[in-house]
Amino acid sequence: MKLLLAEDEVDMSEALVDILTFHKYTVDAVYDGEEAYDYASLGNYDGIILDIMMPKKDGLTVLKELRKEGCQTPILMLTAKSEIEDKVAGLDLGADDYLAKPFSMDELLARLRAMLRRREKSIATELTCGNVSLNQQTFELKVKDEGIILPKLEFQVMEMFMLNQDMYISADNILEKVWGYDTDAEISTVWVYISYLRKKLAQLGADVEIQAKRNIGYRLEKK
Amino acid sequence: MKLLLAEDEVDMSEALVDILTFHKYTVDAVYDGEEAYDYASLGNYDGIILDIMMPKKDGLTVLKELRKEGCQTPILMLTAKSEIEDKVAGLDLGADDYLAKPFSMDELLARLRAMLRRREKSIATELTCGNVSLNQQTFELKVKDEGIILPKLEFQVMEMFMLNQDMYISADNILEKVWGYDTDAEISTVWVYISYLRKKLAQLGADVEIQAKRNIGYRLEKK
DNA sequence: TTTTTTAAGGTATAATTAAGGTTAAATAAT
DNA sequence: ATTATTTAACCTTAATTATACCTTAAAAAA
Numbered sequence: 019m020k021l022l023l024a025e026d027e028v029d030m031s032e033a034l035v036d037i038l039t040f041h042k043y044t045v046d047a048v049y050d051g052e053e054a055y056d057y058a059s060l061g062n063y064d065g066i067i068l069d070i071m072m073p074k075k076d077g078l079t080v081l082k083e084l085r086k087e088g089c090q091t092p093i094l095m096l097t098a099k100s101e102i103e104d105k106v107a108g109l110d111l112g113a114d115d116y117l118a119k120p121f122s123m124d125e126l127l128a129r130l131r132a133m134l135r136r137r138e139k140s141i142a143t144e145l146t147c148g149n150v151s152l153n154q155q156t157f158e159l160k161v162k163d164e165g166i167i168l169p170k171l172e173f174q175v176m177e178m179f180m181l182n183q184d185m186y187i188s189a190d191n192i193l194e195k196v197w198g199y200d201t202d203a204e205i206s207t208v209w210v211y212i213s214y215l216r217k218k219l220a221q222l223g224a225d226v227e228i229q230a231k232r233n234i235g236y237r238l239e240k241k
Numbered sequence: 242m243k244l245l246l247a248e249d250e251v252d253m254s255e256a257l258v259d260i261l262t263f264h265k266y267t268v269d270a271v272y273d274g275e276e277a278y279d280y281a282s283l284g285n286y287d288g289i290i291l292d293i294m295m296p297k298k299d300g301l302t303v304l305k306e307l308r309k310e311g312c313q314t315p316i317l318m319l320t321a322k323s324e325i326e327d328k329v330a331g332l333d334l335g336a337d338d339y340l341a342k343p344f345s346m347d348e349l350l351a352r353l354r355a356m357l358r359r360r361e362k363s364i365a366t367e368l369t370c371g372n373v374s375l376n377q378q379t380f381e382l383k384v385k386d387e388g389i390i391l392p393k394l395e396f397q398v399m400e401m402f403m404l405n406q407d408m409y410i411s412a413d414n415i416l417e418k419v420w421g422y423d424t425d426a427e428i429s430t431v432w433v434y435i436s437y438l439r440k441k442l443a444q445l446g447a448d449v450e451i452q453a454k455r456n457i458g459y460r461l462e463k464k
Numbered sequence: 465t466t467t468t469t470t471a472a473g474g475t476a477t478a479a480t481t482a483a484g485g486t487t488a489a490a491t492a493a494t
Numbered sequence: 495a496t497t498a499t500t501t502a503a504c505c506t507t508a509a510t511t512a513t514a515c516c517t518t519a520a521a522a523a524a
Contacts, residue, residue: 169479206505210507212505230505380520433518455476
């Protein structure tokens with residue numbers, strides 16, 4: 019789970035990053051509203067924690083702008099206890115939850131869990147390339163109406179290709195991303211998986227294939 | 242919109258009833274936990290406002306019992322500002338939102354609006370998939386005219402499958418949702434329940450079955 | 465009793481290894 | 495400049511190993 023934390027008080031921010039990281043979230047920290055908006059609008063976060071009082075652009079404005087441009091990432095607002103009108107405004111502007119400072123870490127974590135869980139089911143992402151689609155929920159690799167469900171590692175490798183179209187990805191890179199930077203697995207394992215994916219793509223009649231560029235890497239290409 | 246208000250301080254309760262009524266809600270007021278539970282379990286409210294501190298049965302217990310029985314009515318918890326552990330417990334027990342006293346009426350109304358909006362779409366009493374139906378009131382699993390009443394946990398697991406059709410649900414996810422995120426139960430317990438449900442689906446002649454996908458999860462599929 | 469949990473052994477599928485084959489690119493020979 | 499040789503990167507299959515998942519049965523709890 020990847021989170022964006024927008025909080026201008028450095029001490030507070032660092033404490034939050036520590037605790038969230040400990041609880042297995044990946045966290046990007048930003049320190050003002052403009053940064054918050056820029057990062058959030060990239061759209062690759064699972065959740066956003068947004069302080070209301072921030073330099074350059076306040077949290078409510080960021081919230082409003084993000085929602086206006088169609089951003090659906092769940093957002094948890096933070097603010098000082100007294101600003102009750104902000105709470106009302108925030109909830110009506112489309113914030114998913116609200117937390118008054120000071121708060122306990124347990125409560126923050128509980129609210130985060132609840133918030134992320136609520137949105138979990140309503141995101142059905144599907145990557146496509148040529149006549150091939152890859153469903154990130156069901157791990158289904160599909161061409162036209164025929165599809166098969168990929169095993170976990172095959173899915174992760176395929177996902178890398180779909181997410182980095184027209185980029186060459188080295189086998190080493192795949193090994194590090196999918197198997198982890200400290201894996202014991204050998205590079206040939208990646209070759210095996212490439213081979214499996216090729217077979218399945220061909221079997222489904224895909225109009226793309228995994229091409230190797232010697233000494234450089236692999237990428238998906240139109241046939 | 243019909244609301245249940247469980248709040249033991251009479252002055253507070255009457256004030257809330259007035260304001261909610263003014264805002265076009267229909268409100269039933271009760272003054273202790275047992276009444277709250279009895280009324281709420283009728284299942285004909287659009288939302289419940291539940292004070293934690295109440296005579297006879299406290300709000301958290303009421304919440305827990307309601308959720309355990311499959312009640313899905315959105316619930317907003319109220320409590321005195323300091324009881325932070327209650328907030329955490331409440332959110333994890335399935336409360337939809339939380340409000341600390343004292344609060345402004347505006348905030349209450351905003352939170353109510355947000356909460357009711359979230360649940361608006363999901364009001365159905367009988368779920369179906371293929372020739373199988375699951376009654377959320379009676380816990381009856383039925384194929385054609387033959388049916389059996391499921392035990393509570395089997396029902397909750399089955400309900401997850403019915404509510405998330407064509408989505409894979411991991412055993413961990415089921416464990417967290419049905420048994421609670423802090424349960425001591427082991428993952429194998431989920432396997433046992435899946436096994437029971439499969440047997441019952443087969444016995445009834447269902448045209449759907451619970452399919453497992455290694456490392457991904459389970460889902461209902463047409464045979 | 466009925467429901468829930470634990471325990472244990474079995475099965476199927478996914479992940480990895482091993483081994484032999486193929487091919488692209490670099491270099492050397494013509 | 496062309497061809498041959500070599501090398502290492504890449505490919506594939508098949509066999510092995512690991513482990514997620516299943517089921518049953520019995521014990522415990524409600």
